[in-house]
Amino acid sequence: MGDDLxxxxxxxxxxxxxxxxxxxxxxxxxxxxxxAPYTFVLVGHLETRTT
Structure with missing residues (x-):
């Protein structure tokens, strides 16, 4: 059990x-x-999704 864990x-x-x-x-x-504008939108979306 311990090894599996x-x-x-x-x-x-x-x-x-x-x-x-x-x-x-x-x-x-x-x-x-x-x-650049598309990148900033996508990065902002990823950051809000992870938090």
């Missing part, structure tokens, strides 16, 4: 780090590719 915790923390990494990379790509 540890494994699940490691898997979850790795997954959350990975999703945070994807969010950062995606935001950078959007900043590079998208026009």
């Amino acid at each position: 540890l494994f699940m915790t490691m898997l979850y923390s790795r997954k959350s780090h990975f999703s945070a990494f994807l969010t950062v990379v995606g935001t950078l790509v959007i900043f590079i590719l998208a026009p």
